[in-house]
Amino acid sequence: MSLRIIVLAKQVPDTRNVGKDAMKADGTVNRAALPAIFNPEDLNALEQALRLKDAHPGATVTLLTMGPGRAAEIIREGLYRGADGGFLLTDRAFAGADTLATSYALSMAIRKIKEYDIILCGRQAIDGDTAQVGPQVAEKLGLNQVTYAEDIFNVKDGKVTVKRRLERGIEIVEAPLPIVVTVNGSAPDCRPRNAKLVQKYKHAKTVTEKQEATADYLELFSTRPYLNLQEWSVADVNADVKQCGLSGSPTKVKRIENVIFQAKESKTLLPTDGAIDELMKELIANHTIG
Amino acid sequence: MANFYLDNPSLKHHLQHPLMKRIVELKERNYADKDNFDYAPVDFEDAMDSYDKVLEIVGEICGDIIWPNAESVDHDGPTVENGRVTYAKGTQQNLEAVRKAGLMGIAMPRRYNGLNFPIVPYIMAADLVARADAGFENLWGLQDCAETLYEFGNEDQHKRFIPRVCAGETMSMDLTEPDAGSDLQAVMLKATYSEKDGCWYLNGVKRFITNGDADIHLVLARSEEGTKDARGLSMFVYDKRDGGVNVRRIENKMGIKGSPTCELVYKNAKAELCGDRKLGLIKYVMGLMNGARLGIMAQAVGISEAACREGLAYARERKQFGKAIIEFPAVYEMLALMRAKADASRSMLYETARFVDMYKALDDISKERKLTPEERTEMKYYGKLADAFTPMGKGITTEYANQNAYDAIQIHGGSGFMKDYACERLYRDARITNIYEGTTQLQVVAAIRHVTTGTYLNRVREYEAMTYKPELEYLKKKLIAMTNAYEKLVATITETKDGEHLDFHARRLVESATHCVFGYLLLQDANADDSFRRSAEVYINYGHAEIKKIESYINEFSVEDLGFYKA
Numbered sequence: 001m002s003l004r005i006i007v008l009a010k011q012v013p014d015t016r017n018v019g020k021d022a023m024k025a026d027g028t029v030n031r032a033a034l035p036a037i038f039n040p041e042d043l044n045a046l047e048q049a050l051r052l053k054d055a056h057p058g059a060t061v062t063l064l065t066m067g068p069g070r071a072a073e074i075i076r077e078g079l080y081r082g083a084d085g086g087f088l089l090t091d092r093a094f095a096g097a098d099t100l101a102t103s104y105a106l107s108m109a110i111r112k113i114k115e116y117d118i119i120l121c122g123r124q125a126i127d128g129d130t131a132q133v134g135p136q137v138a139e140k141l142g143l144n145q146v147t148y149a150e151d152i153f154n155v156k157d158g159k160v161t162v163k164r165r166l167e168r169g170i171e172i173v174e175a176p177l178p179i180v181v182t183v184n185g186s187a188p189d190c191r192p193r194n195a196k197l198v199q200k201y202k203h204a205k206t207v208t209e210k211q212e213a214t215a216d217y218l219e220l221f222s223t224r225p226y227l228n229l230q231e232w233s234v235a236d237v238n239a240d241v242k243q244c245g246l247s248g249s250p251t252k253v254k255r256i257e258n259v260i261f262q263a264k265e266s267k268t269l270l271p272t273d274g275a276i277d278e279l280m281k282e283l284i285a286n287h288t289i290g
Numbered sequence: 291m292a293n294f295y296l297d298n299p300s301l302k303h304h305l306q307h308p309l310m311k312r313i314v315e316l317k318e319r320n321y322a323d324k325d326n327f328d329y330a331p332v333d334f335e336d337a338m339d340s341y342d343k344v345l346e347i348v349g350e351i352c353g354d355i356i357w358p359n360a361e362s363v364d365h366d367g368p369t370v371e372n373g374r375v376t377y378a379k380g381t382q383q384n385l386e387a388v389r390k391a392g393l394m395g396i397a398m399p400r401r402y403n404g405l406n407f408p409i410v411p412y413i414m415a416a417d418l419v420a421r422a423d424a425g426f427e428n429l430w431g432l433q434d435c436a437e438t439l440y441e442f443g444n445e446d447q448h449k450r451f452i453p454r455v456c457a458g459e460t461m462s463m464d465l466t467e468p469d470a471g472s473d474l475q476a477v478m479l480k481a482t483y484s485e486k487d488g489c490w491y492l493n494g495v496k497r498f499i500t501n502g503d504a505d506i507h508l509v510l511a512r513s514e515e516g517t518k519d520a521r522g523l524s525m526f527v528y529d530k531r532d533g534g535v536n537v538r539r540i541e542n543k544m545g546i547k548g549s550p551t552c553e554l555v556y557k558n559a560k561a562e563l564c565g566d567r568k569l570g571l572i573k574y575v576m577g578l579m580n581g582a583r584l585g586i587m588a589q590a591v592g593i594s595e596a597a598c599r600e601g602l603a604y605a606r607e608r609k610q611f612g613k614a615i616i617e618f619p620a621v622y623e624m625l626a627l628m629r630a631k632a633d634a635s636r637s638m639l640y641e642t643a644r645f646v647d648m649y650k651a652l653d654d655i656s657k658e659r660k661l662t663p664e665e666r667t668e669m670k671y672y673g674k675l676a677d678a679f680t681p682m683g684k685g686i687t688t689e690y691a692n693q694n695a696y697d698a699i700q701i702h703g704g705s706g707f708m709k710d711y712a713c714e715r716l717y718r719d720a721r722i723t724n725i726y727e728g729t730t731q732l733q734v735v736a737a738i739r740h741v742t743t744g745t746y747l748n749r750v751r752e753y754e755a756m757t758y759k760p761e762l763e764y765l766k767k768k769l770i771a772m773t774n775a776y777e778k779l780v781a782t783i784t785e786t787k788d789g790e791h792l793d794f795h796a797r798r799l800v801e802s803a804t805h806c807v808f809g810y811l812l813l814q815d816a817n818a819d820d821s822f823r824r825s826a827e828v829y830i831n832y833g834h835a836e837i838k839k840i841e842s843y844i845n846e847f848s849v850e851d852l853g854f855y856k857a
Binding site: 193195196197198199200202217220224226 | 328329330331332336339340343344347350351387390391392393396405
């Protein structure tokens, strides 16, 4: 039986450079003000999925993402790297979702996909840093979960062996399929986009994108069915509108701020081995390093 | 997090040259592949968009992987054990990335799993890779050999070897030997045909072979027993899977240290003939070398670019006497000239690449059908220009790469002499570019006949006939004066009808022609895009003064003076 892998990926604002207009008055992220990128740890998860695909001929990798229309880019980015397909959950009713509403929507979509062995996602997204969505999806689907994964060693006889990165070491665990695995940023970087796949899929579009005035090469879609990207609404995944989006989100963000770490005091050291040794010990003791 | 393609807008400018329309049309045979390959373009815009997107991948790998690895690769270098080479860890990562990204066999036809890209975007990728790590560009750029295999090998060889290159196997071209460097006619590696086994066997030694432990080798060997010149040499393909070639040692080089330069021992190494017997050097290696020279030009341009950026960044950041050193005329002049040389080199690179593209695409079509008389004229025209521009470009852009790397260190002052900054690596890496694939002195030998027969002058006059914006007219006037001076210099020397006199001044004449060509290319760039204005101004000022200098040298020189110089 071929391995069926779902990768949950999120398009996130690039929070590495947060400006003043990063948050809207209602406490949600102002996505328009920040460049949209593939959430970094979701890329680590995608790489793990693609490695499993390399190791298990016939395995399929399907991306699932929730977001506005432009989040279709996440699916294309996955296809460019070797994924087989994807679904975009997009609907006004999904907007403003916190982790509870997000994991609800994703779990409903996964139920709709129905057949899967491994669900992979990044440990957390850089816009919220909650690390809640993966575990919540697992709970909602009643699945086992392994978090902080750094490597997936093998999948055999319905079981998976995973290396977890913990604060003070690593842990190797084995768990039965189907399973949710959240991948840590210390896992290998995602492979680059592939030149042939980029050329193959660059015209891929969702129905909504095809309706845009600037849409081009539409004549290709009839002969190249793989260019059609699937969009799902609340109704498509049989979700309850009240549990979706803002209405399904109890979390309210009060305020965000950009914290800049600054040295408050300085210290002069003698240029001797002893002084350096003292400093190292101090840094290790206060957990700055090590 | 840097993208070497996106952070350098001049690349897109060169990619969008008007001649690309014709090049792509020829290369894509009017987009005939679109029904057979899911990654083939459907029209010109689609093809151009694909080049752009693929170059973006190259730029990302260069910025995120190859450049950050360059320092450790330079430090660690490859090692050899039991006749096999192991690349530095960073090199292995780089290779893994370009393989995963499908960036091998870029110019090969799709039926062999290539991307079927024209030379221009392929060379642009080489330009990017070289900026990130010139040594790695050697390994990656040896996919050029597949081009030679495609041009001269038979279909069976195409089918067996080219897909392997596209899948990421590396190549080498095994030409030089201890006693055959610039003079390849002296190659002695012996090729013997065995009637019993129905194949050739190679025996002997090769030296200075870049990536000598490659998966697939093109080998120049003596197939005709008892011969001593070029006519006894043939080209062979050696497949590492068959065994028989071992790496005896790798050289400890000054630069491009990540790229293994090997001494190879052939012991009854099974090989197959590529193309016809006796044409090895005369035809195939000459073809291979022209392609390789374009590759070295790209390497030089990449190094020039990196040197400019390193110099500029340091000059902005370094403060002395209360201000950033870039504010001092002595420093900003250096930086402006570095930028002008890098921009001129790049314009020359892509001008040459376009000529090669036109020629090669038509040549390839001529194997499928008879060319029309117009197409034959077109092929001849561009073939000649490619022949003339390749040695001029290789010769001078590699000298500029050295000058830029030198100046980059100068801007860094004492810090530049330390291992802490990238500029010292660039300086060492640049040093080989004007030596291998033919020294600058040999490029001048190849270029001088285009000085005396007027290939350069005719081309420059064609540039002169183009229309430029009124505000650039005064620069054009300067270029006309330079061209006239060049024409006169050529007449002065050729009138003496003294071969040695011509050889003595050959480099000066080629450089004068170069200043006219480079100046016009930058003028065209400035005409299309104002951001090149500064480099056009600076370069033309520089070239104008250089020609004056050469003029004064030649005019005050008499044939009898040669005696003072002779050994």
